[in-house]
Amino acid sequence: MQLINRLKGKRRSVDDLIFDTINVIFMILLVIVMLYPLLNTVAISLNASTDTVKGGIRLIPRVFTWYNYEHVFTEATIMRSAVTSVLRTVIGTGLGVMASAMVAYTISRPHFFLKKFVTIAFVLTMYMNAGLIPTYLLHRDLNLIGSFWVYILPTLIGVFNIIVIRSFIEGLPETLFESARMDGAGEFTQFFKIALPLSLPVIATVSLFVAVGQWNQWFDVFIYNSSIPELSTLQYELMKVLSNSNAAFGSGAGAASQFANAQGGVVDVVTPQSVRAAMTVVVSVPIIMVYPFLQKYFVKGLTIGGVKG
Amino acid sequence: MADAANVAGTIVKNKPKIKAQKGLRYFVRKSIEQKELLLMSMPFLIWLFIFKYLPLSGWLMAFQDYKPARGFQESEFVGFDQFKFLFQDDRFLQVMRNTLAMSMINLVLGFVTAITLAILLNELRNVGFKRIVQTISYMPHFLSWVVVAGLVSSALSVDDGIINILLMNLGIIDEPIMFLGVGQYFWGLLGASEVWKSVGWNSIIYLAAITMIDQEQYEAAEIDGATRLQRIFYITLPGIKPVVVILMIMNIGYILESGFEAQYLLMNPMNMDYAENLDIFVLRYGLRQANFSLATAAGMFKTVISFIFLFAANKVAHKLGEARLF
Numbered sequence: 001m002q003l004i005n006r007l008k009g010k011r012r013s014v015d016d017l018i019f020d021t022i023n024v025i026f027m028i029l030l031v032i033v034m035l036y037p038l039l040n041t042v043a044i045s046l047n048a049s050t051d052t053v054k055g056g057i058r059l060i061p062r063v064f065t066w067y068n069y070e071h072v073f074t075e076a077t078i079m080r081s082a083v084t085s086v087l088r089t090v091i092g093t094g095l096g097v098m099a100s101a102m103v104a105y106t107i108s109r110p111h112f113f114l115k116k117f118v119t120i121a122f123v124l125t126m127y128m129n130a131g132l133i134p135t136y137l138l139h140r141d142l143n144l145i146g147s148f149w150v151y152i153l154p155t156l157i158g159v160f161n162i163i164v165i166r167s168f169i170e171g172l173p174e175t176l177f178e179s180a181r182m183d184g185a186g187e188f189t190q191f192f193k194i195a196l197p198l199s200l201p202v203i204a205t206v207s208l209f210v211a212v213g214q215w216n217q218w219f220d221v222f223i224y225n226s227s228i229p230e231l232s233t234l235q236y237e238l239m240k241v242l243s244n245s246n247a248a249f250g251s252g253a254g255a256a257s258q259f260a261n262a263q264g265g266v267v268d269v270v271t272p273q274s275v276r277a278a279m280t281v282v283v284s285v286p287i288i289m290v291y292p293f294l295q296k297y298f299v300k301g302l303t304i305g306g307v308k309g
Numbered sequence: 310m311a312d313a314a315n316v317a318g319t320i321v322k323n324k325p326k327i328k329a330q331k332g333l334r335y336f337v338r339k340s341i342e343q344k345e346l347l348l349m350s351m352p353f354l355i356w357l358f359i360f361k362y363l364p365l366s367g368w369l370m371a372f373q374d375y376k377p378a379r380g381f382q383e384s385e386f387v388g389f390d391q392f393k394f395l396f397q398d399d400r401f402l403q404v405m406r407n408t409l410a411m412s413m414i415n416l417v418l419g420f421v422t423a424i425t426l427a428i429l430l431n432e433l434r435n436v437g438f439k440r441i442v443q444t445i446s447y448m449p450h451f452l453s454w455v456v457v458a459g460l461v462s463s464a465l466s467v468d469d470g471i472i473n474i475l476l477m478n479l480g481i482i483d484e485p486i487m488f489l490g491v492g493q494y495f496w497g498l499l500g501a502s503e504v505w506k507s508v509g510w511n512s513i514i515y516l517a518a519i520t521m522i523d524q525e526q527y528e529a530a531e532i533d534g535a536t537r538l539q540r541i542f543y544i545t546l547p548g549i550k551p552v553v554v555i556l557m558i559m560n561i562g563y564i565l566e567s568g569f570e571a572q573y574l575l576m577n578p579m580n581m582d583y584a585e586n587l588d589i590f591v592l593r594y595g596l597r598q599a600n601f602s603l604a605t606a607a608g609m610f611k612t613v614i615s616f617i618f619l620f621a622a623n624k625v626a627h628k629l630g631e632a633r634l635f
Contacts, residue, residue: 019432023429034505035448041460122357127612128612130367130612131364131604132596133591134367135364138364138367156356157353186345187345216454239455242574283455287452295443295447
């Protein structure tokens, strides 16, 4: 009997070992699949474009150069669009998160008599979308086309963000608010002095969501402001480079060196492929540097919001 | 949060109930009493009305032959003509086929891969390794579609694209394939790109649901001699079922939302017959050809279908005794 048990135990651990090994191998493959495209892009961005055209760049640059980045950072249109990108991200996130937090606070108050009405009014819009054309006409009537504010106002508040923040505030001990009320604090004081400071983890999460959304947006630039270079953004510029090199789709090399440098030389030439690689790295690095630090928070926020939403 | 089933319970509990009217006096009294809360929410209610509800009035255009120069009032009403035109238009039917195919593929692939990844992550024994894999798997979610489309088209490129090189080295193909130039491949490529971008992110919620499953069940199963796979199939999967059902309902509401950015950015004249979906159709007719009425009709059709699907899925889930959204 003992022997049988021992044998069973052993067989199970062998099964377990096989399972674990396959699982770990699978995870390593997954990591490679996730990382390779980006690492390859980094390598291409650091390789001389005339050499990249020959192909074969994988993870390590063959002819190392900073020139692609120099080109990206000295191009006036790119620098100007970087400013717009930063502005829309900072302003959009600041205003958007503040607005969402305020609405979330009001509907987290059990005694607020419009609690249900406000909640339903917001949640309904998650599934009710007027569509591209009516929205476009509205923005035209509001004189938002050709303006910076078309990036900020229409997407000011995200319903999902409200739900995430509300759930968090509802989880704060009500006694805190009660004692503040005893001391004569109004709703604004309670919001700014209690709810907001105590909700910092969720505010950080929502800020990340909003900031990423703003930073990565290109469609509103394309629809509303494509003819105004001052209001272009990095993602839109990258999108233009992408569709240019896609003109010869499939052939990523797109040998035509559109941006041949005046100095000539072998290295001082950039191809759309190299510009695209450098720009991809430039637009992606800020987010990639930030999100791991907020991981703990956004996993929590997403769980609350996703399940309740 | 207790367990996955409870979580599902809260959603049903939160079911919106519109209270009986309480009269104007009550409203005025409360408004004065809670003027600060009112002051805090009012600007954003106005915002909501202007930006989310007001544009719905634009649906009027779908029943008109809208001429921008004339405006709503002067434009001629044509009833359901725009819709009739749409359903007789071969291009629209093709676009509908693409939209449905792509969102079905994305829906199924998305669910299966995210649930699988969550379960496999949960089975990893080394916490440090698990965390590293998780962090890396979230990364593509934070990249823009512009970036991802660039990465996809270079990976699939005919000269020096990694996919072609791998397939050739493995001896599966003899010549590089121009993946993005063949329409029939588009749906699969799009599905794969979506999975690459969001599988890690989508697994978060399932992983959270798994950690809420009662650990004693696993211990009991282990004593009874259940294998790892048995534990996965008989404990983990049933344990996360409520969350899966709810997310399924929510996603079925988006059945005609097959996405826009990915298709638009990966589309080219060669794969267009398979890549063009409703959103691109609306964009093409609406803004490029300024046929506002037709584009609005197509967009309105999308929202109405979404609502029908959402309610139907909710009903079916209710009938089957599953958790439901409302």
